[in-house]
Amino acid sequence: MIPHHLSFDYLKRTITIEHVLAANGLTAALKRTGNRLVGPCPLHGGDNPNAFVVQLDRNLWYCFTRCGTGGDVIELVRRLGHGSYNQAAEYLASLGQCPQKAYAFSTVVSSPAVASPAFTPYTRHLHLDPTAPFLARKGIHPATASRFDTGAYRGPGFCAGSIAVRLHDLHGQPLGYAARRLDPDLIRQHGKWKLPPRLPKSHLLYGYHHCADDSRNRGVVVVECPWGVMRLAQLAVPAVALLGTSLSAVQCRLLTRAPTVVLMFDGDPAGRQATPRASHMLASATTVRTVLLPDGLDPDDLTDGQLREALRTAFP
Ligand SMILES: [Zn+2]
Numbered sequence: 001m002i003p004h005h006l007s008f009d010y011l012k013r014t015i016t017i018e019h020v021l022a023a024n025g026l027t028a029a030l031k032r033t034g035n036r037l038v039g040p041c042p043l044h045g046g047d048n049p050n051a052f053v054v055q056l057d058r059n060l061w062y063c064f065t066r067c068g069t070g071g072d073v074i075e076l077v078r079r080l081g082h083g084s085y086n087q088a089a090e091y092l093a094s095l096g097q098c099p100q101k102a103y104a105f106s107t108v109v110s111s112p113a114v115a116s117p118a119f120t121p122y123t124r125h126l127h128l129d130p131t132a133p134f135l136a137r138k139g140i141h142p143a144t145a146s147r148f149d150t151g152a153y154r155g156p157g158f159c160a161g162s163i164a165v166r167l168h169d170l171h172g173q174p175l176g177y178a179a180r181r182l183d184p185d186l187i188r189q190h191g192k193w194k195l196p197p198r199l200p201k202s203h204l205l206y207g208y209h210h211c212a213d214d215s216r217n218r219g220v221v222v223v224e225c226p227w228g229v230m231r232l233a234q235l236a237v238p239a240v241a242l243l244g245t246s247l248s249a250v251q252c253r254l255l256t257r258a259p260t261v262v263l264m265f266d267g268d269p270a271g272r273q274a275t276p277r278a279s280h281m282l283a284s285a286t287t288v289r290t291v292l293l294p295d296g297l298d299p300d301d302l303t304d305g306q307l308r309e310a311l312r313t314a315f316p
Helices: 007-015 017-023 071-084 085-097 105-110 134-135 142-147 186-188 208-218 224-234 249-255 270-285 304-312
Strands: 031-033 036-039 052-055 058-063 069-071 151-152 163-169 174-181 220-223 239-241 262-263 285-291
Touching: 007 085, 007 134, 007 151, 007 208, 017 058, 017 071, 017 085, 069 071, 071 085, 071 249, 071 285, 134 142, 142 151, 142 224, 174 186, 208 220, 208 224, 220 224, 239 262, 249 262, 249 270
Parallel strands: 220 239, 220 262, 262 285
Antiparallel strands: 031 036, 036 052, 052 058, 058 069, 151 163, 163 174
16 A cells, blocks of 8 residues: 555645756746746757646646647656655655755656655765776776775775776765676676666766766767776766666666767677667657777777777767
8 A cells, every 4th residue: 555645646745846947047038928837848858938838826837839738747756866656755745845946857867765765875985996907907097096986905805806987876876886897707606797676777877977067078988898988088078878778768767868869888789689679769859979999899998099989079
């Protein structure tokens, strides 16, 4: 049984669409005319000033252009990226309990407590060696490794015997570490990467907090793995990693804040398959360019010169 304060009916009656839009900083472009708020659609990010209409007295919204759909306050929150109906309900309940506090969408999506109730951030700082030969082979300088809180971990526990990479939420708050295994037997059995259990991966973009402003102005390169982000950071190119190839709706929304998104996935079957899919998701809201790497090569396999050349037309 859903607790009363989380019941959909109760939330729909008590939390207004206007409140949700205000809490997410989305009201500035909307004009009030009578019973309605009208303006560009904050969901698909267009600029048609008549696209999006909120019927205030009925607490319903509609986008007449690209979205071509509408609904109640729950549906709005879901489309803002809060995933399931239950997550949307939890978010609305949090708004209802603290009407003064404006919980922004981005704060909430990056707050593991809401994004994934079962995930607990690990906030302790591990001592890591940024001069690890593994990183040198990837072309990652010790200064970069330090800046990204990455290096060989020589202690016991989750990261034992691996290269640890610190993970952060969208605002740079630590979430724990990803461990890149080095032991070939372990890699054969379990794969290269070990991520914290229940990490809300689909709500994160690795490296985002390092380059959020830069990427909004200049654009951003999307890679699969943290090494690519670090290598590109050394070339002063804003980059984020998906920690895989799947692009979620939340990640998509964050990326489309950039004027240009360059997809540079690994030159393997997974990367090849994911590129058109991601491109299709992003293309309605921003300019997408794709860089196809040679077979068998990842961004961190290229030299600085080859990386620059690969990005020459896509990210001038
Ligand atoms: Zn729309």
